[in-house]
Amino acid sequence: MDVVAYARSEHHEDAPPLEMGENASLRALAGMDWDFAGAKTNYLTHRLHPYPAKFIPQIPNALIQELSRVGDTVGDIFCGSGTTLVESLTLKRNAVGVDASPLACLIARAKTTMLTEEGRQELLCVLRRVRQMAENAQASSSSALPGVISAAWRPAFPKLSFWFEDFIIEELAEALQICRAIASPEARTVALASFSSIVVTVSRQDSDTRYVRRDKGTVPGDAFKRFARALEQSLEVVAEFTDIVEPRFNCTIVEKNLLLKPDVPMLDLVVCSPPYPNAFSYHLYHMTRMIWLGMDQPRFKAEEIGSHRKYSKRGPGAATVETFQKEFSSILSWLSGRLKRGKYACFVVGDSTLAGTRVSNADVISEAGLTAGFREAARIDRRMQATKKSFNPAIGKIKTEQILILENVG
Numbered sequence: 001m002d003v004v005a006y007a008r009s010e011h012h013e014d015a016p017p018l019e020m021g022e023n024a025s026l027r028a029l030a031g032m033d034w035d036f037a038g039a040k041t042n043y044l045t046h047r048l049h050p051y052p053a054k055f056i057p058q059i060p061n062a063l064i065q066e067l068s069r070v071g072d073t074v075g076d077i078f079c080g081s082g083t084t085l086v087e088s089l090t091l092k093r094n095a096v097g098v099d100a101s102p103l104a105c106l107i108a109r110a111k112t113t114m115l116t117e118e119g120r121q122e123l124l125c126v127l128r129r130v131r132q133m134a135e136n137a138q139a140s141s142s143s144a145l146p147g148v149i150s151a152a153w154r155p156a157f158p159k160l161s162f163w164f165e166d167f168i169i170e171e172l173a174e175a176l177q178i179c180r181a182i183a184s185p186e187a188r189t190v191a192l193a194s195f196s197s198i199v200v201t202v203s204r205q206d207s208d209t210r211y212v213r214r215d216k217g218t219v220p221g222d223a224f225k226r227f228a229r230a231l232e233q234s235l236e237v238v239a240e241f242t243d244i245v246e247p248r249f250n251c252t253i254v255e256k257n258l259l260l261k262p263d264v265p266m267l268d269l270v271v272c273s274p275p276y277p278n279a280f281s282y283h284l285y286h287m288t289r290m291i292w293l294g295m296d297q298p299r300f301k302a303e304e305i306g307s308h309r310k311y312s313k314r315g316p317g318a319a320t321v322e323t324f325q326k327e328f329s330s331i332l333s334w335l336s337g338r339l340k341r342g343k344y345a346c347f348v349v350g351d352s353t354l355a356g357t358r359v360s361n362a363d364v365i366s367e368a369g370l371t372a373g374f375r376e377a378a379r380i381d382r383r384m385q386a387t388k389k390s391f392n393p394a395i396g397k398i399k400t401e402q403i404l405i406l407e408n409v410g
Contacts, residue, residue, distance in 0.1 A: 025066040026378050026405070032062060034382035034403070044086060044244070045111040045237045049197040051081035051104075052208050053280050055273040055348050059382075059403070060084040063271045063346050064091050067405075072268035077258060077335065078305075082108030084271045085251055090244055095251040096264050100303045102295040103196065103286050105255040110193030110234070112251040114242045119187035120235065126178055126191060127231050134224035137171065141220035148220070152177035155291045163203050163213070163288055171223035172199070172292060190238055192293065194230040199289045201226055211284055257303045259327060261334040270335065270345035275306030276361060277324045277352045283307065311354060321354050325364050332365075332372035332406075339408045344377065345369075350384075350401035362402040373410015379403070 041056045060083060064074055070092040076084035079097030085108055088095040097108050115123075133148070140147050152173040154160065160169060172195075179195050182188040202223045204213045256262035275282075283290075283301035290297040304310075305327055310319040332345075339345055349361045366376045380403040 029062065029066050029403075029405075030378060030380055032380075034059070034062075034380060044090070045241045046083065046086060048111050048234055048237055049081060049107045049193050050200075050208050051107060052282075052285065053273075053275075054081055054083055057083050057087050059273075059348055060087045060271045061091065063403070064088055064093060064269065067344050067346070068093060068269040073265055075264065075267040075270045075338075076272045077270060077331070078272045078274045079108050079253065080104050080273070082111040082253075083273075085112050085253070086241070089249050089251060090241075092246065092249060093268075094249050094265075096267060097251070097253045098256060098258060098262055098264060099253075100255070100257045100305075101282060101286070101300050102255055103290050103293065104282075105253050106189065106196065106293070107193050108253050109251075110190050110238075111241075112253075113186045113190055113238055114245060114247065115186055115190065115235075115238050116184065119184035119190075120239065122182055122184050122187045123191060123231060123235050126182065127228055127235070129178065130175065130224050130228045130231065133171075133174070134221045134228055137167075137221035137224055138219075148174060150174040150177070155294070157291050160291075163205060165204075165218055167220045168202050168218055168223050171221070172202070175223060175227050176292065190234050191231060194234045195227060196289045196293060197230045198223065198226040199292055203288055205288060208285055211287075258305070258331045258334065259303075264338055267339045268343055270339055271348075272346070273348040274328075274361075274365070275304075276350055277306045277319065277321070277359070278308050278311035278354055279306065279350075279352060281308045284309065311352075321359050321364065324361070325368050328365050328368040329371060332369050332374060336373045336408055336410045341408055341410070343408055345374065345406045345408065347404045347406070348401060349404060360402075362404045365404055366406065369406045373408060374406040375409050376404065377407040378405040380405075 036056060036058045039056065039058050046057055064087055068074055073094040073096060074084065074088040075096040077098045079085060079099045081104060082097060085095040085097045089112060095112065099105050099108070137148050147167045148170045150170045150173040154169055154173040175195055179188060179191040182191055200208055202218055204215065206212045206214050252265060254262050254264055283297060283304050287297055306324065313319065335345060347365050349365065352359045352361055362379060381400060382403065383400055
């Protein structure tokens with residue numbers, strides 16, 4: 001089936017209550033081909049910003065269609081860049097996302113933005129301005145004239161010149177100032193996410209998944225040019241998203257550490273891809289983005305669940321499988337009071353290697369759920385496309401993952 005068509009299909013508005021067919025829904029999910037080999041994954045706003053280790057949209061799409069109804073509220077308690085939230089809104093559900101990362105929340109807000117005509121015109125004005133600045137910067141470079149010198153704020157970060165060429169710092173400072181001056185909150189969010197999307201590309205950081213320094217051959221005007229290109233694409237995909245989503249459906253995004261038990265609306269379904277312990281360190285690979293955006297990166301570093309840096313430590317204080325289980329026991333205890341009774345929480349998760357031992361994170365989450373009033377309703381295996389998730393190369397790529405479905409029976 002065509003992916004975009006599949007993303008738009010839905011249960012009929014007059015369908016019977018889910019409870020009458022929930023066993024059939026679980027059987028239908030168990031019988032699906034979850035590999036989605038060759039599926040298009042970057043439609044709509046899913047391509048607005050790079051984000052490592054995100055799951056493909058076809059997974060939440062299928063779970064939302066089978067386990068919820070039009071008008072329900074679907075939550076993603078590890079919302080990351082907002083994949084579940086986008087799918088929920090396009091399938092005529094309300095959406096709730098939670099994440100401790102301020103950058104993840106910014107990206108998720110941008111991806112779920114419904115842009116007004118006023119906001120669109122503001123962004124078009126910014127786009128024209130930045131394109132002209134790119135041309136001017138390139139002309140100055142070729143004529144040996146001084147490049148852009150910005151009076152705008154830039155981070156007081158000791159290693160800023162280590163990670164960025166001096167002319168890139170000036171261009172980023174100027175572009176950021178333009179973004180922050182946008183009057184429309186929705187348009188400003190889209191612009192800031194577009195800005196964030198190019199920070200690593202124009203830096204000396206090798207890539208989103210490799211925190212090493214290398215020369216990329218950037219030249220004056222590159223930051224402006226890439227920002228203009230990102231903003232143009234954002235305008236296009238946000239406009240498509242705005243045309244599809246009905247205004248009666250809303251998205252709430254809560255920037256909060258789950259261990260602090262955030263206050264969120266009651267949920268009819270949860271679909272999320274929690275962090276795999278010891279697999280990735282978002283605080284590290286997104287560091288330059290967060291620094292440029294003035295976000296509290298050290299706070300997020302301390303709060304990040306599953307961080308490779310925490311689990312790769314040695315000696316006292318090192319995180320272990322017991323750490324992960326304790327954290328999830330707390331999270332599921334909180335969730336049991338936010339997810340309606342008889343409803344499902346779906347976790348898309350793979351195994352981890354901790355202290356040389358392979359750990360089934362699905363087992364850990366399922367066992368943690370028992371004490372919080374959840375029972376395991378289903379578990380589905382799927383093969384991952386090699387290019388769809390990136391992890392610490394020293395640990396190796398995880399080639400399979402499981403979809404764990406827990407029912408709130410408490």
